[in-house]
Amino acid sequence: MLPPQANRTQPLPIRRTGLDxxxxxxxxxxxCLQCCQSKKIQVNPYEIARLAGNLGITTTYFIERYTTGxxxxxxxxxxxxxxxxGPQGCRVHADRPLVCRLYPLGRHRNEQGDEWFxxxxxxxxxxxxxDGGEGKVENWLENQEVRRYLVxxxxxxKLLWEMMALLEQGEEEVEGAEESDTAGIEEKSMMENGGWMDMDAAVRIFxxxxxxxxxxDIEEKMRMHQDALQCWIQQP
Ligand code: SF4
Ligand code: SF4
Incomplete structure (x- = not known):
């Protein structure tokens, strides 16, 4: 399967696959900037938080202004x-998403943890x-500084797979919540309908x-966001 970061409307023309x-x-x-056009650049909450931080805005505002779906x-x-x-290239280069860093490689993962490119x-x-030098895929990853992005x-x-499994099982009705559980209602309605992507909003409630x-700190905020998602997944 293609990783979410590399998703796009048309199938990617693959030159070779199965690389490690x-x-x-x-x-x-x-x-030359050709590859920043006619694409579908999918992002995760960490990438949104990096981009929002680059622009000095909240993830809530970033999602509203700069994203679709x-x-x-x-x-x-x-x-x-x-x-x-922009005319000089990527205006958020230091915090560009993973798919932009990896190009022209695409990374794949499956639920068993296998990785290939x-x-x-x-x-x-x-x-x-x-170039036909002595470089390897791992050198490309290092040069593009993707370690935190891969984590x-x-x-x-992994959380997305868990949430998809949860949604398949059916969802609890909000109407059944106690009147005093307004924070829980706010959390539930925020997490549903794609709101879980909004790191600042989820962490604020958490x-x-x-x-x-x-x-x-963005790494700390991500950990807390994932804790919040995990709590939401595990709630009865
Ligand atoms: S990878 Fe580099 S050279 Fe190729 S289209 Fe993108 S910016 Fe241009
Ligand atoms: S985020 Fe930057 S590198 Fe990625 S597609 Fe947009 S302009 Fe290009």
Whole structure:
């Protein structure tokens, strides 16, 4: 299966697949910006939080202004260009999503924990060149500084699978909640309908309920967000 980060409307043209971290791979990007157009860039809550932090806004506002599908994908303009593509390139380069970092590789995971990579056919007009040096996939990952992104992607993917299983089992009715359980109602309605993607909103409720200070560090905020999601998944 394709990972959510690499999802797009048309199937990705694959040059080769089944690559692992030791597979020889090298690529020189010429920053021509072709690959920031005509795509579907799917994002997870960590990537949204990084991008929102880059812009100095909340994840709530980021989702409303810069995404489609309840926060699942970055917006593209009428000319099919990523909303963050400027004349000089990516305006959020330091916090760009994982799929942008990996390109022209795509990463795959399955529920058994297997990992493999595919090399995508470059965009029409891509000026990048595959180099035949001694590099490997793992070198590409290091150079693109994806370690935290991979940890986040794997942990959110696992939670997503759990939430999908939960939804398949059926959902509790909000009407049955006690009148005094207004925080629970707020949490439930926020988590449903894609609201779980909004890290700031979910963590704010989580902290209010437990009288925790709201975390400023993004990694800490992600851990708390995942705790909040786990509590929601496990509630009776
Ligand atoms: S986030 Fe940046 S790198 Fe990714 S598609 Fe948009 S402009 Fe390109
Ligand atoms: S289209 Fe190719 S050369 Fe141009 S920015 Fe993307 S990867 Fe780099």
């Amino acid at each position: 971290r030791q597979t020889p791979f090298g690529f020189s990007c010429m920053r 309840n926060g699942s994908c970055l917006k593209f303009d009428d000319e099919n260009r990523c909303v963050f593509l 595919s090399e995508i056919e470059p965009e029409t007009g891509c000026r990048g060149e595959c 986040a992607a794997d942990s959110y993917l 902290c209010q309920q437990r009288e925790f200070p709201f975390p400023l």
